Amino acid sequence: MNISKLIVSFIVSTSLFTEVLSAQMVSTEASFEHAKSVSSKEKLHQIISREDVKKEFEQMGVDSKVIQARVASMTDSEASQIAYKIDTLPAGGDAGASLVGAIVFIFIVLLITDIIGVTKVFNFTKPITNR
């Protein structure tokens, strides 16, 4: 953990250093934000968030062979959005099983409402309150 952080900060510091040596060109990005330059802290943030995305992907069962290519095809801001919001972001998938899931879900809701005595949908349930 500490070693990896050390490596990251080394990479950042060297990359910043090399940038200072030839910093005379204004990048397209800088022109967008009118000279609102990216601080070294933000840079560190972005590098770490790419690492975070890789870890998240591993945990979510993404094939490890393609993780590198997937993260490499994201821009910095895309990677940090995923790193910080992956749990709440929607994921589109056909998932035919989800319809079955919906039916099971409704079944369970009705079962519970039956049991607490709000509904009587099924003939095999007995409400816990005697009304």
Place this chain on the structure above:
Amino acid sequence: MKPRQYCFSLFITVTFLLLSGCASKNPLPVDHNYSSALINVPFISPRSELCGSTSIEMLSLYWQSRSSYTPRLSLRELNERTWIPDKGGTLQIELVAAARANALLAYPLEPSLDALFRELDANHPVIVLVNRGFSWYPLWHYAPVTGYDAKTQTIWMHFFDTPNEAMPLGTFAALWQRSGNWGIVLLPPEQLPASAWAKKFLSCAYDFEKIGMTKEAITAYKTALIRWPEDIGILFALGNAYYNSRQIAHAEQIYRKILDIDSTYPFALNNLADLLYRTNRSEEALRLLDTLDTNVSQDTQIQSMINATRQEIFSSKHK
């Protein structure tokens, strides 16, 4: 009331409450005259759980059929690059990233039916994200929209297993609204979205450069200049892309063109000075930087940038 009757009326009430929010009467903007469009997009079936990557592939096949576009990724690679097993689907960001890696520019659609119809009118199919379920029980799904008919209020999509499935516009509007009307126009970099804004298009084109696809970025900038020939932001991006890919003569030409349009644009002045200096024309570079001092600029950041450039040129001259 008997329990069974009670339950039935409860069911009807709940159903009504749930459905009443869905079907808006007329989702079309009233002050427009829309007609209809149907785009011939190749259909892929079956697509199992991979609606994201298959949607990209269908659009990729479409553009192959009507332009010189050549894809970079196979369907298998697209699948591998978009599928997240534990999420059971594809994130919007990854849909965009995979499409871009496949050399398609991903332009986020303005979230309106108006923008959608404008793209369809221009024969640009659009991938939308819809929620087939409810906000509290979401079933997210990507599908390419292939056409619409305003008269019959119909949307055509490659929704599931049949090509150009018809959906009532009201239903579509309800499903689409739950994703915040999210849609994406995928185009080869030689094409422009009908509803594009210069600034937004520029930022999408620049995303190519960010992931190292400079050639595609340059093509997209050039395409943008057809519609916005004097847009300084686009010209500057093109100049920089040329410079970064060592096409120095092209870069110089573009920077000079910017200065013809706006002789005080400091970023172009600075970068042209840098270019001149690196091609052994230090005197001219310094003269150029001097013109800036007389013209602009109170901005301290710009001043320090210019000073740094001047300093570098000076110090190398007097070594």
